[in-house]
Amino acid sequence: MSGPLRRLRRAELPVDTERLARFLVGKILVRDDRRGRISGRIVETEAYVVGDAACHAFRGPTPRNRSLFLERGHAYVYFIYGCWHALNVCGEAAGTGAGVLLRALEPLEGVPRMRRRRGVERLTDLTRGPGRLAQALGIDRRDDGRDLCSDRRLWLASDGVPAKQLRCSVRIGISREARRKLRFFEADNSFVSGPRRLNRGAGSRVVAAEGEG
């Protein structure tokens, strides 16, 4: 059910953060180093769009968020709650701050290393949630600003398999602009984070996919 990996080119990334958030569900995030490869299928994203008070770029560039203003396809990695990192993909033209938070992966390669890094056994505890996935892949501030369309260590790929059914809901863990439905995920995928009420039933609705697999 998965073909060979093909690196995503910048030209095929939508030039719009909300569309990019939909586009990235079903794509692959790859971590390569001398010990081998860790990869996972992106099953949940959130868009933090232009003019959005919940977006870290809303009040303009600071030392922390400056890479969020890079051209689409670059990484913005921030540190939060004293112990976690989270990975975003920039979604607009250079100079415009907006991006897509990668919230959950379905593990593909490198599961033993993910287990060691996370200190847990259960497959669904490895990469379910933004902090967990960053820890499983060893992502930290050193990855901030990488170009995911050209970097050797951290990059985006497609295996040609599209997401089955895409749904959207409100975003998780924010207070500002909390009603906007900018969270996207694959329906009925057990690696998606968040409360059940958002993932099943009336808390979410079906949306059209963005592009091919």
Added chain:
DNA sequence: AGCCAGATTTTCT
């Protein structure tokens, strides 16, 4: 299955 409190530190007001 759902909800809550505590951990922990950077960042900006």
Added chain:
DNA sequence: GAAAATCTGGCTA
């Protein structure tokens, strides 16, 4: 000095 795009373990609010 408070808030923060979270996670974990424990209790049933």
